[in-house]
Each structure stands twice: as structure tokens, then as C-alpha cells.
Amino acid sequence: MRLDTVRVSKTFRGKVRALEDVSLTVPGGILGLLGANGAGKTTLMRLLTGLIRPDSGRITIGGHDMATADGRLAVQRVLGYLPQDLGVYPDLTGRQFLDYVALLKGLDDRQYRRRRVGELLELVNIADAGDRKLRGYSGGMRRRVGIAQALLNDPELLIVDEPTSGLDPEERIRFRTLLSRLAERRTVLLSTHIVDDVAQTCTELAVLGRGRLIYRGTVGDLTAQADGHVWSLVTSGQVPPVGTVVAALPHDGATRYRIVAATRPAADAEPTLEDGYVALAQQHRLTATETTA
């Protein structure tokens, strides 16, 4: 399912410019959307799901114009959406909550709905807790319910906003594998500020910075942006006041720093996607301190 945004802008009340002239094409497969907190990722996700409308520009998904009610409805029928701030009804069980969302997604056949809910509870590894009230679920378990509800209608377009936040490492890996598998035959948009999630699941990515699209290309190309800009330094003294420290590890009574900087303060190191992202952020004078590995 092809997704196009053409010069999309959105300003919220209080004149907060959340997105500015964002033009993005996703022909299919999985696309990682990176950006610091406040970069406009969630606003873009909400525009793509039809929850909000752009002030200007055009969004078409699978040939449907999101400016029209019919277009939004057609897209929402094939959409799976996991919002960043997912809430649940604490007085329902996991199974009941999924059943409710399934009904709203048009899964009218009772037997199919029950089977699908059961399959997804298994898939996200909470089948044992399916009949417990959501009030008693941990944050990670609720997140898994969120993932399950996004998949209920076997969506052609899957939009997931910070899907792995709150998941333990094992679940994160499991979910990333699942996302890659799902992307084999649908369009997946993975919005995150966790660079590692994109590095492990996507070959294509886009980066938003202060509401603008500042990068669109492959993971490899973004990583290459840090070529010659990544340095490794072991010291127990002061860190050189250049660039951005992306890692600091204890090392034989000192600390090993990994630094992304335009000038050379120490020995070379092999760049990663995170380094590429930081180098890009430096070029665009963005705050990348909130980005985590």
C-alpha cells in the first residue's frame, strides 16, 4: 500500500508548528521514522491515521485521499494503529478489550473474532493473562495488548508509534522480528526515537527534525554520513569539548568514550546508524541528546 504526503504542514493552537512542508513517499515495506522528542513524528502518525487534518498539503494512502471522509474511512478499514500513549479500560480483561476493538474494526463474525483474539494473545505472549483485568497488567503487558489490537484486522497498513517502549529486551527483539515479518506483505511505519529498533528492522528510513523532513534514504546511507566523524577515546580525565558523546563505558579504571564530531579528537571507530543519526542531527543543529540506543 503506497503512502504519499505532499508538502504537509500542521500547526497547533498556540501556534506550535509541528510539521512543515513534509513530503514523504513510502511505496511499501517497512519505513523507520526517527526523530528526537518533539520532532513531529506523532503528529505525522496522527495525520496518517486520519485523527487530525493537515493545515495544508495532501495525503494519499493506497490511492485514497485523506482529505475526504470516504478516504479516511477506507484507510481506517485496513489500518492497524498503535498510538504512543496507548490507554486501555482497566475494568476489562485483555481478551474483552481486544474483542471490543475487534468489533469496532468490523470483525462481526463471533467465532472468527474469538479465534483471532486468541491467536494474537498467543502471538504477543500474554495468553495466560488474557482473562485477567487490564488493571493488573504491567506497562509492558499493556503495550503488548496494544500491539495485538493493532493486528486484529490483519492490516494492510500498520502504523506503530514507539511500539517497544516499556517492553523488556526479549520482547523488544520478538516484536522487531514480528514487525519485519509483517512488512513482507504490507506497509509498516515504525516511528521511534530508539535508533536500535530502526537499525534492526528497517532498510529505509526518514528523519524528522523540528517538524521538517531532514533525511529520507537507506539506513546504510545515513550510517555513511558518520564516516570519518566517529572517534573512540579512553581517558580518566576530561572529555574533549567537541561533538557528541554517544557512549561511555568503564574501561580499566578509565572510561571509553565514543564521540561523533567533525574534527578528530581521538582514534577512528566504525560508524553505526546511531552515529549517522547524530552526525545528521549535528548538521541540522538539532538536539539529539534524547536519542537512546
Add this chain to the structure above:
Amino acid sequence: MTAFAATARYELRMQLRKPAIWIATGLPFGLYALFAVLGSDSTGLQRYRYETSPKVWMVDALGWFTPVLPMVFGIVLADRLVRDRKLGVAELLDATPANRSARLVGKYLGACAATAVPVALVYLIVAVAFMVWREQPAALWWGLATFTVVVVPLLLLAGSLSFLGPQLMPTPLFRVLVASLFFWAAVTEVESEFPSFAGTLLSLTMDYPLGVFFDSPNATTGPAGVALDFLRPQPTTGAAVLSLALILGLAAAILWAAGALNARTSE
């Protein structure tokens, strides 16, 4: 199953599990039952002690408990719509293809139906008690009729106010205001010094339906020679039906406004 039916079903289920709806109905009913059994002079319930008419019992004796209900409805329904946003569920549900208006009406009717269950049980208990006590099965019929004509419209009005009000102000403040509104409606009289809708077609104590359909002596109807008399026509069947239509129309208009405001807030 449509979005309306799904939402109504789950809203009914969630609201029924809320202890507040049982407590908020049970407490005033407990007091009422206590006074009814003791027959205390101060409550005026004593005069029903020797009453044998099921109509009088189900309409007038139980009518001492009924004015409390809209306050209860307003208080327990106040969080139903705004809680979707507070819990963070609204965004998820809004992204489904389910029609928003259908979901709103389903939520409204599901929540109202659940809130009506404890009250319906109270009416049933009183009707059965009277039926056994006086051997008058007609108490069940009069209970059903009063519940449908008096309690349901008040519930629907309080419900729609509860969907709108908390979007405009904090929920606790709305609860105070809605309780005050219905208290004001219950205590002010036609010739009160305070401005009042008492005895009008818009009376929040349902004077016209009570007076016309149930011959209740507690209902005030007809011109009184005071302000707003244009809303106090002669008590006829047409006037009682008009009164019901106005209350239900007002509830529908308020619900529509609540839906429009909710959709705007989502943007």
C-alpha cells in the same frame, strides 16, 4: 455487530461493574426504606402506611425517592465520556472505522442503561413488596409505568448533561453543579422567590406526566399567575406528551452538543 451495539454492550458491562452506581442508588433507597418502615412524620411517608392503592404507592410513596435520582445519575455518569481521553483510549478508538456518532450514542445508552439497573431493581423490590403486602399484582405495572415515564426521561437528560458538562469544566465541579441543578428543581416551588421551572413543561420533577398520567397530588400543573406561565398550560394529555418530548428533545440536543465538542477536542 455495529459500532453502536458493541459500544453500548461494553459500556453497559463496564458501568455495571462500577461500585458507585450501586452505592449511590442504594444509600438513598436505604434511607427511604428506613423512613417508610418507621413511618416517620417528618418525611411525610407515614400517610402511605395504610394505603392500599398500588398506583398511589408506586407513584407517590416511591416518588419521595425519585427526585434524588437525577442527582445520582449526574454524579455517576459524569466521567463516562471524558474518561476515554483521560485513559488514553480515545485515540485508539477514533482510529477505527467505527462511526463516531454511533459510538457516542452507544456509549450514552449503554452507560444510561447500566445506571438504570439499580434503580429498576429498587422499583422492582418495592413493587414486589407491595404486591405481597397488599396482594396487588398491579403494583408491577404501575412500577413499570412510573419508571418508564418519569425515571427514564430524567436519566436520559442527566446522562446527556454528564456527557457535555465535564468537557467544559472539571468533573468534580460538574458533579456539584448537576446535583445543585436537580436539587434546585426538586425544592423550588411555583411561587418560589427564586427563578424556577417548577410546574412548567420543563419541570425537572416531571410534574405534567406525573399529574396527567398518574393523577399525582404531588404534581403541580396549570397556570399559576406567575412568571413563565406560558410554559404552564392546562394539564392535558397533549401537554404531558409535550413535556416528555421537550425533556427528551433537550437531552438529544445536549447530547448532540457533547458529540460535536468531543469531535472538536479530538482534533
